[in-house]
Amino acid sequence: MEKLIYEKDAFSPEDTSAAGAYLAELILKDGSLPRFVALRGDLGAGKTEFTRGFASIASPGSTVKSPTYALVNEYKKGKIPIFHFDIYRLADEDDLYSTGYFDYLERGICLVEWFENIPECLPDEYFEVIIDKINDGEARHISVYLR
Numbered sequence: 543m544e545k546l547i548y549e550k551d552a553f554s555p556e557d558t559s560a561a562g563a564y565l566a567e568l569i570l571k572d573g574s575l576p577r578f579v580a581l582r583g584d585l586g587a588g589k590t591e592f593t594r595g596f597a598s599i600a601s602p603g604s605t606v607k608s609p610t611y612a613l614v615n616e617y618k619k620g621k622i623p624i625f626h627f628d629i630y631r632l633a634d635e636d637d638l639y640s641t642g643y644f645d646y647l648e649r650g651i652c653l654v655e656w657f658e659n660i661p662e663c664l665p666d667e668y669f670e671v672i673i674d675k676i677n678d679g680e681a682r683h684i685s686v687y688l689r
């Protein structure tokens with residue numbers, strides 16, 4: 543299955559964040575949708591910024607920071623916990639298992655930066671957010687697919 547559910551140019555970090563907020567609203571109001579968001583984009587594309595907007599709806603009042611060193615940050619000010627992963631530094635599926643990653647999938651909404659590093663991290667159904675730099679890096683093109 544592949545369905546484009548959102549596509550827009552983002553001209554500021556706030557626009558990127560608004561895209562994340564949109565997806566959070568969608569997921570929270572329809573329990574049949576996947577609770578997994580795969581974030582694709584180069585270094586500095588805006589994956590963490592997107593997550594910031596997502597959390598503003600799904601865990602209001604949380605301060606979202608890059609989980610690069612922590613691997614996962616948890617935000618639990620909403621009805622469902624949010625787990626924000628950055629798996630840039632992990633090598634393979636065994637690394638993922640040792641972090642308890644697959645238990646997190648059951649427990650809340652997961653957003654994962656650098657999922658491409660370990661394709662086995664993806665569930666059967668998920669949202670893929672693609673963030674591309676446009677206008678010489680001044681802005682972003684954001685598309686969200688239901689896979």
Ligand SMILES: Nc1ncnc2c1ncn2[C@@H]1O[C@H](COP(=O)(O)OP(=O)(O)OP(=O)(O)O)[C@@H](O)[C@H]1O
Nearest residue numbers: 552553554555558585586587588589590591681682
């Ligand atoms: N639409 C936009 N236009 C301009 N700048 C943006 C836009 N969206 C985000 N940014 C800026 O891009 C920078 C990098 O954002 P962010 O940290 O979210 O990237 P990232 O994809 O998570 O990077 P990394 O892979 O290093 O974790 C931030 O300064 C952010 O404010």
Ligand SMILES: [Mg+2]
Nearest residue numbers: 589590608655
């Ligand atoms: Mg990031």
